[in-house]
Each structure stands twice: as structure tokens, then as C-alpha cells.
Amino acid sequence: MADQANGQPAWPACETEGCRGRRIGRSGHCLEHLTERQFDPTIVQLAAARRLDLRGTNVEPARLARVLAQFAGDDGRPSLRSLDCDGATFQGDIDLTGMRVAELCSFTGARFDGAARFDEVNLTEMCGFDEVAFAGPVSFERATLTYGSFELTRFAAGASFAGATVAGLSMHKARFDGPARFDGARFAGEFRIGFDRVTFAGGVSFRAAEFTAAVNFEGTQFNGHADFTEAAFLATASFRPSWTSGGQPVRFGGGASFDGVRSAEPLDLNAAQLAAPASLDGLRTVVTRVEEPFDVDDPEVFLELVIPSVVFKEAGLGGRDEIEDPLDEALAAARLGRVTGGGAGLGSVVLDVEIEHEADLGRAHELIQRVLADVGLATGAELHRRDPD
Ligand SMILES: [Zn+2]
Numbered sequence: 001m002a003d004q005a006n007g008q009p010a011w012p013a014c015e016t017e018g019c020r021g022r023r024i025g026r027s028g029h030c031l032e033h034l035t036e037r038q039f040d041p042t043i044v045q046l047a048a049a050r051r052l053d054l055r056g057t058n059v060e061p062a063r064l065a066r067v068l069a070q071f072a073g074d075d076g077r078p079s080l081r082s083l084d085c086d087g088a089t090f091q092g093d094i095d096l097t098g099m100r101v102a103e104l105c106s107f108t109g110a111r112f113d114g115a116a117r118f119d120e121v122n123l124t125e126m127c128g129f130d131e132v133a134f135a136g137p138v139s140f141e142r143a144t145l146t147y148g149s150f151e152l153t154r155f156a157a158g159a160s161f162a163g164a165t166v167a168g169l170s171m172h173k174a175r176f177d178g179p180a181r182f183d184g185a186r187f188a189g190e191f192r193i194g195f196d197r198v199t200f201a202g203g204v205s206f207r208a209a210e211f212t213a214a215v216n217f218e219g220t221q222f223n224g225h226a227d228f229t230e231a232a233f234l235a236t237a238s239f240r241p242s243w244t245s246g247g248q249p250v251r252f253g254g255g256a257s258f259d260g261v262r263s264a265e266p267l268d269l270n271a272a273q274l275a276a277p278a279s280l281d282g283l284r285t286v287v288t289r290v291e292e293p294f295d296v297d298d299p300e301v302f303l304e305l306v307i308p309s310v311v312f313k314e315a316g317l318g319g320r321d322e323i324e325d326p327l328d329e330a331l332a333a334a335r336l337g338r339v340t341g342g343g344a345g346l347g348s349v350v351l352d353v354e355i356e357h358e359a360d361l362g363r364a365h366e367l368i369q370r371v372l373a374d375v376g377l378a379t380g381a382e383l384h385r386r387d388p389d
Pocket residue numbers: 014015016019020021029030031032033
């Protein structure tokens with residue numbers, strides 16, 4: 001990526017004053033600023049190596065189409081070894097239908113001002129779309145992605161991955177402002193499929209989608225209708241809050257349909273928040289119903305967490321609640337225990353923690369350590385076992 005601190009791009013930049021585009025071939029210019037005389041020889045040279053580097057470049061759709069025509073294989077589909085478009089700006093509707101990229105394919109931080117078509121692309125290695133801003137509709141229909149990363153990506157006007165084949169995926173904290181479709185998509189592979197903390201602001205459809213790989217919807221926010229009709233979860237599917245989700249529960253704000261869903265394991269929606277009725281007809285393996293929040297009935301272990309005030313202040317923490325709340329939430333979400341009381345004074349902050357089962361003590365310990373580290377208290381706190389009062 002560009003070194004933003006001093007404004008210099010991390011790549012040899014175009015000779016045109018003020019342009020951050022990647023210089024390509026021997027031209028001294030980026031794709032946008034190639035002269036008409038330079039254009040063909042430069043592109044022919046790049047096409048021979050099958051590598052295209054458009055980092056930081058303003059890409060005009062007609063120019064891109066001319067370039068891709070040079071990269072076309074025998075079947076007419078653009079075929080590249082690598083495509084690097086980090087930080088590029090695509091200034092209109094882009095059509096990359098059928099494109100194959102055998103090695104690196106990266107669009108990290110790119111901006112698409114118009115529609116973006118990636119239908120039937122085949123991206124063989126990891127493809128990076130992290131922090132991309134798609135202003136127009138996006139289509140990856142029938143695409144084959146070996147590992148797609150779309151972390152923090154913004155889909156502002158709808159997206160379709162219908163019929164796609166995906167071996168690994170991370171959509172961590174992506175946001176879909178328009179409708180999203182994954183109908184008939186197949187998620188199969190050795191990697192995890194992560195929709196953790198994704199926000200679907202509109203409706204989303206996973207009709208007849210098949211998850212052969214483990215999938216996580218931890219902390220996913222479904223603000224519109226979530227349609228999982230006839231989806232198949234053939235490996236683990238998690239709809240629980242977790243560390244990946246920062247303890248945030250999955251929320252179905254606009255109703256959900258799980259009609260006809262097949263699931264290899266009981267589909268646990270107990271921790272999900274359902275703001276509207278969910279339809280679960282024919283979902284036979286579900287263990288469901290929104291439950292009361294987890295509570296300890298008959299705790300087997302009583303702990304006391306002692307944090308010296310000086311450590312607490314050094315971590316920049318104001319009040320006891322800044323550790324108490326996340327700790328209580330995390331313990332409850334993991335169904336291990338609760339924070340049941342506490343106090344401050346005499347040079348320390350003290351929290352009372354109750355753990356339901358002795359056998360979970362190791363996991364509880366780890367969880368507490370992680371929460372402490374998360375709020376800046378990796379060291380300095382002490383955890384004691386105490387007698388029940
Ligand atoms: Zn330029």
C-alpha cells in the first residue's frame with residue numbers, strides 16, 4: 001500500500017505531475033497517462049508477461065477494456081498471472097466477466113464509482129478486496145473464488161454472489177447497504193467462511209446456498225429480511241456471539257426464514273436476537289427459541305479479580321464498568337459464568353466472578369485474560385479463587 005504518511009506511493013509513480021498511478025512497462029506513465037503512441041507497445045509488453053499493475057491508477061473503463069482485450073486467451077477470456085489494483089479508482093462501469101487470475105489478485109482499498117461485474121471470474125489464489133468501496137452494484141455471479149477477503153468492504157448498491165463457488169471467505173465487518181444475494185452459492189473448502197460482524201442493511205438471501213465448510217455468522221447484523229430457505233449447513237454453522245464478534249450477538253431485525261434448511265448439526269439460534277418472527281418450518285435439527293440471557297444457577301467456582309487502581313488508571317480506564325461490562329458479556333456469551341458484583345476502593349478494583357462448572361475453569365481463565373488484554377490490562381491484574389459467601 002501507499003505510504004500515506006509522507007504522501008509518497010509505495011510504487012514507482014507516474015511521471016505526470018501529481019499522479020499517484022503506477023508507472024507501467026517502460027513508459028514512465030500510468031495507464032491513464034500513456035500517450036496514444038505508447039499505448040499499444042506497452043500493453044503488448046505487459047500482456048506477454050501476463051501481469052498488470054494498476055496500483056493507485058485512475059482507470060477509465062474503455063481503456064481497461066482495450067487492455068484486457070490484449071490479455072484475452074484463446075477462449076476470449078482475459079487471463080492473467082497477476083492483477084494488482086490496490087488503491088486504484090475505477091471511474092465507470094467495469095466489466096471483468098470471465099477473467100482468470102492465476103496468482104495474486106488484489107484490489108485492496110480500491111474504489112469503484114460505477115457497477116462492477118466479476119461474473120464467472122476464476123481467482124485461483126487469495127484475492128483481496130479488503131476496504132474496497134463499491135458505489136454501484138457488484139456481481140460475482142457464478143464466480144470461483146479460492147479465498148476471497150472482503151474485510152471492511154462497503155457494498156453501497158447491492159451485491160450478488162449467486163451461484164458462486166467459494167472455498168474460503170472473510171467478510172469481516174463488511175457492509176451491504178443494498179440487497180445481497182448468495183442464492184445457490186457453494187461454500188466448500190478447507191478454509192472457514194466468515195460473515196462475522198457483517199451488516200446487511202437490506203435484505204439478504206442465501207436460498208439453497210450450500211455450506212460444506214464451517215461458516216460463522218457471529219455478530220452478523222441482518223437489518224432486513226434474512227432468507228435461508230433450503231440452505232444446507234453441512235459443517236459447523238455458528239450464529240453465536242464470540243471473540244471474533246466482540247461479544248456482539250447476531251441480530252435478525254427484519255425477520256428470517258429457515259424453511260427447509262438442512263443442517264448436519266443442531267443449528268443453535270439461542271443467542272440470536274430476533275426482532276421479528278422467524279419462520280422455521282421444516283428445519284428439523286434446530287435447537288431454537290430465544291432464551292433468557294445466560295445466568296449461573298448453581299456456581300461451582302467463585303473468583304475474585306483484583307486490579308490495582310494504579311494499573312487500572314494506567315490503562316486509561318475511567319470506571320469499573322469499563323472492565324465489568326465486557327467481562328460479564330463475554331462470560332455470558334460463552335455461557336461460562338457471570339460477573340456478579342464488585343467494588344472499588346482501598347487501592348484496587350475488585351470484581352466477583354461466578355463460574356457455573358468447575359470443568360470450565362480453564363476456558364474461563366483464558367477468556368478473562370483475553371478480555372483483560374482487550375481493555376489494556378494484559379498484566380497487573382490478579383485472579384483469586386474465593387470461598388462462596
Ligand atoms: Zn498517471
